[in-house]
Amino acid sequence: MRSELERDYVEYVTGQLPRLHRMAYLLCADAHRADDIVQATLTSLYVNWKRASAADNLDGYVHRIMVRRYLDERRHRWSRVLLGEALPDLPAAAPDRVEERDLLVTALRTLPKGQRAVLVLRYLADLSVEATAEALGCSVGNVKSQGSRGLAALRGVLGGGDRMRLAGGVGDQA
Amino acid sequence: MIEEQDLRDRLWQADVPASRVEVEALVRAGRKRVVRRRARQAAIGAALAVAVLTVPAVVSGALKRPATPPVASPVAKPSTKAAAPSCAVTALPVPAGLTGVQPEAVDPTGRFIVGNGVQKQDFRPILWTDGTARALPVPEKSVQVTAVNASGVVAGLAENGPDEYVFRYENGQYTKLRTPPGKWHPYPEPAINAAGDIVINVEPQGNVEGKGKISLLWKTGSTTPTRLPVPASASIHDITDDGTVIGTIYRDGVGVAGYAWDQQGHGRRLATPAGKTTAAYAAEGDWVTGGQWPEMVPALWNIRTGEQVKVGARAMPTKKDSPGPGEAVNAAGMVVAGGSVYRDGGQLTLATAGGRTARATAVADNGLVVGLALDRSGENAGPRAWRC
Numbered sequence: 086m087r088s089e090l091e092r093d094y095v096e097y098v099t100g101q102l103p104r105l106h107r108m109a110y111l112l113c114a115d116a117h118r119a120d121d122i123v124q125a126t127l128t129s130l131y132v133n134w135k136r137a138s139a140a141d142n143l144d145g146y147v148h149r150i151m152v153r154r155y156l157d158e159r160r161h162r163w164s165r166v167l168l169g170e171a172l173p174d175l176p177a178a179a180p181d182r183v184e185e186r187d188l189l190v191t192a193l194r195t196l197p198k199g200q201r202a203v204l205v206l207r208y209l210a211d212l213s214v215e216a217t218a219e220a221l222g223c224s225v226g227n228v229k230s231q232g233s234r235g236l237a238a239l240r241g242v243l244g245g246g247d248r249m250r251l252a253g254g255v256g257d258q259a
Numbered sequence: 260m261i262e263e264q265d266l267r268d269r270l271w272q273a274d275v276p277a278s279r280v281e282v283e284a285l286v287r288a289g290r291k292r293v294v295r296r297r298a299r300q301a302a303i304g305a306a307l308a309v310a311v312l313t314v315p316a317v318v319s320g321a322l323k324r325p326a327t328p329p330v331a332s333p334v335a336k337p338s339t340k341a342a343a344p345s346c347a348v349t350a351l352p353v354p355a356g357l358t359g360v361q362p363e364a365v366d367p368t369g370r371f372i373v374g375n376g377v378q379k380q381d382f383r384p385i386l387w388t389d390g391t392a393r394a395l396p397v398p399e400k401s402v403q404v405t406a407v408n409a410s411g412v413v414a415g416l417a418e419n420g421p422d423e424y425v426f427r428y429e430n431g432q433y434t435k436l437r438t439p440p441g442k443w444h445p446y447p448e449p450a451i452n453a454a455g456d457i458v459i460n461v462e463p464q465g466n467v468e469g470k471g472k473i474s475l476l477w478k479t480g481s482t483t484p485t486r487l488p489v490p491a492s493a494s495i496h497d498i499t500d501d502g503t504v505i506g507t508i509y510r511d512g513v514g515v516a517g518y519a520w521d522q523q524g525h526g527r528r529l530a531t532p533a534g535k536t537t538a539a540y541a542a543e544g545d546w547v548t549g550g551q552w553p554e555m556v557p558a559l560w561n562i563r564t565g566e567q568v569k570v571g572a573r574a575m576p577t578k579k580d581s582p583g584p585g586e587a588v589n590a591a592g593m594v595v596a597g598g599s600v601y602r603d604g605g606q607l608t609l610a611t612a613g614g615r616t617a618r619a620t621a622v623a624d625n626g627l628v629v630g631l632a633l634d635r636s637g638e639n640a641g642p643r644a645w646r647c
Contacts, residue, residue: 089370091286094285094286094289098282098285099282102278102280102282103278106275106278106280107270107271107273107275110275110276111270111275113271116276119276119278120278120279120280123278124280124284124285124288125278126303127280127285127289128285128289128292129292130289131285131286131288131289131290132289132292139346178497188516189269189270190273190274190275195421197400197420204266204270205270208263208266209267209270209271210269211267236266237513239266252529
């Protein structure tokens, strides 16, 4: 890649990394898998950067790759393949303890993957129903039904301020 | 009540663990991918231009440096086939209505192949017997087949929302394999040996990265598991016909060394050079395959000696030339890594038509390779089998 293009890529990725990481983590609820998904998405973006950066909706393009990676990732033997690049050790707290502290993440994990993907795409990535359907490769009706079922399920777990219900019933909170 | 805006806010406020992805590493990985893609395109171009190729000459990256000659194998090799430049391809039939079909495994005789189609986010299982495809029943939301033995006994994972379990499929019937009391998440995929013994790891549901995991064995015909006496830090990946369990010891989520354990838990560390780490993923006959880091190259061990034998790609010492770790192996020591197949120190060429590329997933003892053809844009062009 030419150096000015690479600079653009670095600039874009630096700005988007926290958001994309959050999205990947909320999709898969696993710190290591989230890193894998982000790394695969952004490596693929690098390879296609010249074309992708000229696209009308770069964020939409990146969301689509990421969702595809998330869905594909179930088919891959991801857990058999260690991350290719040596990643630095995590400082401080272990990630699994962090996620156990967050009720929303715990609640999301109880949802079927389709519902979770719809909620994350609709409400974190702010995709329209149509764009969510396109990213997930399903119908608009399916997105609507998955979304409303997902919301209802979250209400069931988190609703009414009854957080003890979650702590006692779903997560094994420390 | 959680309303839409409320959910938006909470998604943004949720406590998310630190990312370990660094921009510099992404740029390095991206550059590497571009170089690999160019090398592959150059290799394909060269393969088209040259009528006859020797096996080592088509190893990815061979244009840049000479490949090492094939190493001697302790297993008798089919000499007439070893020199063949290419493995002939056959398209595997796909049952009506299934899409995104990928072969996952083949039994050692090459008679049975298992694979999965995809429907939305769910798997749809397929069993090929002597080349005839059959869509297997789908008793749960998602049914994924991952291993098959020479008797046609299949192992896999079923999922129905939060309910996940390992099954055995035999004589047209699914049998749910029991786990100890509690909710368990099985990972990564069950493996099976000739006798029909099935192994996998399970972790308490809700845990991640193997926290609290145990490794289980279901003897043939049994639905009651035996807990394998392997270390808590071990993740097991395969079982050989004599009951040896193959896996990897992990430390902080990273593989440290490949191991072979007997069922009493006596472990043998597979040769791992000083300063390197290894992981073992699959075994067949006398051979175990996996990877060695930091080079990220395939590794091949002789299980009797624990010593490593070179895989073809070991001729390329840098990560960018490597296909990554070995994922499947046969009793003749043929290794599948990164979608390519290696035998006797050289990479085999898997024939494809119409500008497609091949991605192998598994290999039988008779040299039958199963996998996918990918079209020019990298999309799945259908399941394939190759005779090597």
